Amino acid sequence: MILxxxxxxxxxxxxxxxxxxxxxxxxKYPNQHMAGHSNPTGxxxxxxxxxxxxxxxxxxxxxxxRAGESNLAIHAGCGTNLATTALLAGTFAWVxxxxxxxxxxxLAILPLALAFAAIGFTLARPLGPALQQRVTTExxxxxxxxxxxxxxxxxxxxxxxxx
Numbered sequence: 001m002i003l004x005x006x007x008x009x010x011x012x013x014x015x016x017x018x019x020x021x022x023x024x025x026x027x028k029y030p031n032q033h034m035a036g037h038s039n040p041t042g043x044x045x046x047x048x049x050x051x052x053x054x055x056x057x058x059x060x061x062x063x064x065x066r067a068g069e070s071n072l073a074i075h076a077g078c079g080t081n082l083a084t085t086a087l088l089a090g091t092f093a094w095v096x097x098x099x100x101x102x103x104x105x106x107l108a109i110l111p112l113a114l115a116f117a118a119i120g121f122t123l124a125r126p127l128g129p130a131l132q133q134r135v136t137t138e139x140x141x142x143x144x145x146x147x148x149x150x151x152x153x154x155x156x157x158x159x160x161x162x163x
Contacts, residue, residue, distance in 0.1 A: 003135065010040040012138035014161055016073035018043040019137060020061030021054070021159070023072050028053055035077075042160040044152070054157050055149040062141060070139035074129050080136045081128030085121060092120030 002008065015038040022034055022045070034047035045054060064072055093113045100106045148160040 003138075007040045009138060009142075010144075010161075010163060011038055012136060013141050013144050014038040014040070014043050016065060016137040016139045017058065017061060017141065017144065017161070018045070018159075019075040019078065019132075020065050020069075020072035021045070021058045022075055022077075024057040024061045024064075025049065025053065028057065042158060045157045045159065046155055048155055049157060051149055051151050051157060054159065055146070058146055058149065058159055062144070062146065065139050065141055070133075073137040073139040074132045076129075078128070078132055078136070080132045081124075084128040084131060085124040088120035088124040088127070089117045090120070092123075093117035 003012065018036040018038045022036055025034060029047070029049065032047050032049070034045060034049070036046070037044045061072060093116050096109050096112045096116055097106055100109060143163050144161050146159060147162050150158045150160065152158050
């Protein structure tokens with residue numbers, strides 16, 4: 001299956017570890033805005049974070065994922081949730097508007113388009129986490145291990161992993 005191809009699987013595992021690390025860091029930095037970005041060789045974390053805290057949190061996250069806490073791989077702030085919501089709400093809103101050429105016709109149907117967008121938004125709420133669980137993350141880390149936590153520049157760290 002395509003999700004098990006090496007570069008994709010490594011990215012999915014790093015994405016799960018990124019989310020789990022953000023969950024652990026959120027306890028230490030409860031009011032801190034944080035973000036991450038994963039790729040096959042690790043992930044970046046953005047936020048006012050201490051390098052040693054990142055190392056400790058990533059190690060704890062990896063241990064907890066390996067112990068079966070796969071729920072840590074799912075994160076409410078994930079781009080998968082945002083993309084799913086935007087795509088479904090936008091597509092649902094577009095359905096009643098398609099084919100309407102006049103501005104007056106589009107304005108007349110706008111309340112229906114907004115109602116359709118709300119339906120798309122509602123459907124996306126459970127779909128985003130389900131996509132994370134089945135497609136964009138892989139909580140079973142295999143032989144993945146952390147090799148380095150590197151400070152890149154102000155508020156940016158790079159976590160390097162290997163299989």
